[in-house]
Amino acid sequence: MVGTAILGTTGYTGQETLDRVLAHPQLDVVALGSDSLAGLPAAALDVRLNGDLPPFITNQEALEAGAELVFLCLPHEEAAAVEPPSGATVVDLSGGHRLSAELYPAWYGWEHPRPGELEGWCYALPELWPPDSALVASPGCYATAALLALGPLAHAVDRAGVVVDAKSGVSGAGRGLAASSHAGFVLENVSAYAIGSHRHTPEIAAALGFPVCFVPHVVPVRRGLLVTCYARAIDDTLRERLEEAYGDSQVVRLLSAGVAPELGRVQGCDAAEIALYEDRATGTAIVICALDNLGKGAAGQAVQNANLALGFEETAGLRLAGVLV
């Protein structure tokens, strides 16, 4: 069993990561970090957690607890400042290690605290770019969806004019209190935010090799997101490229022509759905990807990355089975 620590356990991504770790046959929780709940039992986070788990300790204590595997579920800037324990596999679910240092001031508003260490981290999206180092930056939820949809097509579309329009449930904004997460604002509303300036934009561009126009929207859904990507094909290889990328995947389900992805079908799990369409009026290629922002877009992918980094079965601990209504 690999001793595992989670830092920032009490946020949405932390709790979801714990959920997968508990289901994982080769991982064992050795430390649950939370600066707000330090000293309290695990059940203080959720009554479903019981006495078999260690009590919360501070995030710094959790970092130093000797775990072989560490998940960083911290705010971006806190994660960026973490010094990885020697020899440990570290998977960062935040944006703290996804960009090159010079992009942080413009897109995150702060100087990266450890710019010289960034090259030791790999940006890993298992289906396209599996991890090749023990320090793994796991992609953002929107970036994951956009890259699953567009990554295999990067050489088959006109790189100018690619649009990514995203619709996300409210959990994407985290458990923190904000007017934009108040149910009185979210219910019966659709709103765009960070219009043309969201932090996942440079992440997508770096991975694809070209910039896209990205606009996220919040819809009254608890969890899950769907991105609709628009691009002009330059050849007729799109379906073939997607089939090659995902034909054998247990995680990404490429839908047959004419079947539309549904957020509801991937909610609460770590799978993703992708479908390809052609617009009748303009011939534009439309690629839609649905996934759960807390699953394949966060905790599920983090555990998937950990599995690959540690040589375990890729989907161990993931929520993939079942056909819930």
Added chain:
Amino acid sequence: MVGTAILGTTGYTGQETLDRVLAHPQLDVVALGSDSLAGLPAAALDVRLNGDLPPFITNQEALEAGAELVFLCLPHEEAAAVEPPSGATVVDLSGGHRLSAELYPAWYGWEHPRPGELEGWCYALPELWPPDSALVASPGCYATAALLALGPLAHAVDRAGVVVDAKSGVSGAGRGLAASSHAGFVLENVSAYAIGSHRHTPEIAAALGFPVCFVPHVVPVRRGLLVTCYARAIDDTLRERLEEAYGDSQVVRLLSAGVAPELGRVQGCDAAEIALYEDRATGTAIVICALDNLGKGAAGQAVQNANLALGFEETAGLRLAGVLV
């Protein structure tokens, strides 16, 4: 008072049209058509309707009731077959008179039953193309939003590669029973439909003068929609053009730079909101329009068109006042 008949009163758009007519100082209900409720009192539709209204009669009877103003809130093909009463102002809320005849087989699946009469109808969106005939085809909900956003910009953007991504509440699909309108499907779901082949596509193209790539999505909202339009500007006149179009409007509210439209703020009313943004990564112009599919996207606009056709105050009967939370 102008005697008014509503055909298809019991659908969503019919009931909403009745709501505006009841609030209108110059309109008087003389006939409520409904083939399913014919013979029953108005309260059979909604307990809020009382004995001052005439009982339901069939749609054909309502058409022949001598009304000076007739609203067609019928299924597309039924509306297309209606022979307008001589001398009456007729506003069609369906798609029965919006396209040229040759487009109906491909986009609606049927031959237009009165192709020779179509040229007598005007396609009227009050802010851009006010009615110039007594037979008025009122635009579809998505088309209204897309055209309000893009209409004033048609000469300021690259006509290739315009994308319109729409998010709509479920009432857009009407009151009829369908698996896709079942709450068990709609709640906690986002799904695209009629991908690249929706009927409002040719309507938008005809009005704009060029085709766009249009994809609608259903989100768990009862009423209201928001469209996000993507286009490349060919000059820097976009904001100026929008200000010119809507600066004096009581119906369309052009938001200041940096203020995002919210579906919630136009829900249940006949106003629309528009905002213009520029994407930081690619320079793409982003124009967002929010409106209520049953208000400005249907009944509100139909009454607004009737007001213009009859020479009344443009906003009489409309739901515009108030600042509900």
Added chain:
Amino acid sequence: MVGTAILGTTGYTGQETLDRVLAHPQLDVVALGSDSLAGLPAAALDVRLNGDLPPFITNQEALEAGAELVFLCLPHEEAAAVEPPSGATVVDLSGGHRLSAELYPAWYGWEHPRPGELEGWCYALPELWPPDSALVASPGCYATAALLALGPLAHAVDRAGVVVDAKSGVSGAGRGLAASSHAGFVLENVSAYAIGSHRHTPEIAAALGFPVCFVPHVVPVRRGLLVTCYARAIDDTLRERLEEAYGDSQVVRLLSAGVAPELGRVQGCDAAEIALYEDRATGTAIVICALDNLGKGAAGQAVQNANLALGFEETAGLRLAGVLV
């Protein structure tokens, strides 16, 4: 025109009160109080508010602005401490003047700051107990619904064992940020709160003359509430009593036997719906009342009370018309 001041304009009930005042033919806004927005224009609260309104001033300034009519939309304890301007009609939407002084420590957690002044305030629910003083304590949202349902029946039911089970939208908890108002908590959830100890309990008991068992629940609805009341009838006069109470009301709609109240039908307006049923298995009387917590349960009723106190048409300014889907 009666000069009107609103204190606490920026909360939900303040904004809704402003909505009714703007629609009122005899009221004129002279002061908009908000300690957080003081100095800013009205549009800072909502882009739909325009330059015809005065800018925000502090609540104390608004209190001293010389208004003849003052609405207190403040937190309970702040409202309780307000010294009414001499000669003004004051309607308090908070719980600051609803109970006798000795109940405040136990149910609100603080001593009433002006206990000797409480007798100058009347507790006014227009249909049952219209205001008889210029200082009006307007009932709470749950209390309004429970009292509309049970008030006329107080002498026709067994006073032991009356149960009031309430289901409310999230706006009942106000605009403030709280974990229990986070959309990630509210969506796809139903939860009871303040179980058996809610502050509206003593208010209901005082008005009815006997205590009831009251439990409120939050459901994923933006606004509106529905209470289901259970009582054993001691005679067969229940329907007759309700008909007597509401037969002539423009605000409370008593439904025919077999028609169920729907929250959706009163959402966004100031009406209420009531229905009476008998349980087949036990004979228990079931009285259901639906209303909008921000309408009849707050702003609508406050303006209705003001109308009665000032001798205006009872429903002036209220949102009653219309049959929105």
Added chain:
Amino acid sequence: MVGTAILGTTGYTGQETLDRVLAHPQLDVVALGSDSLAGLPAAALDVRLNGDLPPFITNQEALEAGAELVFLCLPHEEAAAVEPPSGATVVDLSGGHRLSAELYPAWYGWEHPRPGELEGWCYALPELWPPDSALVASPGCYATAALLALGPLAHAVDRAGVVVDAKSGVSGAGRGLAASSHAGFVLENVSAYAIGSHRHTPEIAAALGFPVCFVPHVVPVRRGLLVTCYARAIDDTLRERLEEAYGDSQVVRLLSAGVAPELGRVQGCDAAEIALYEDRATGTAIVICALDNLGKGAAGQAVQNANLALGFEETAGLRLAGVLV
């Protein structure tokens, strides 16, 4: 492996039962019955189902397919007419075998087609009345919640005046199309239905030994329900009785004093939560139970019953693990 047939696979409870059977280490799907999809592959129901499953056959064919375990996920009257295969364990999720024959005309509207066979069926709620025959009538969703809450307290409360107020997600009404399941009706609405006359009422009464007043409400939630039960205690043994009933349960979680059940915490799984409160104003005992109507209220409990009937581990195949946000 025990060969298993599901009749009525394509409804909500059928699909959920299949979900548990697929996760069960000792069950093997031998027949999937569906009269509407007969002849089609399993993926016709849901793209997540793959080629390892047999294609759909008719329900009658599935009944005769030689399965050792049969789940009836059929409409009530169809299930009532089924002749159990000799030697098979049959679990009926419908109401077809829950009541004594004479109650069917009054509560279901039809004569039971096989009244003489009803005594061969046991009504089984595992925590209180485990199955004692191979023909198992699994309780209704509301009945399960009401009985989990009140069953252990039947001798500790005043049997007159017990009230059960339920709030349910829309999936309780099944996948069939109905105006009351249309998202345009469900969203932003709360409505009571079958007021005082719901079919689960006699089921609850028969199991408890006395009638209760039961009113169900639909709220805008996809799945899950919460019942709030009101009763007057006749002694102070209530908590002790609940602890005795559920202290060792892996399925029913009795919450500590002051912790409120949340529908969200049991959604998508087969657990239930129960909490006990005392009303401050009247001393009434309040017992709240939350469960997923499709999980513990249907498929989960059916599989739990099958496990007990077949001598398997009680929770095999159930969805109990995990702490999803």
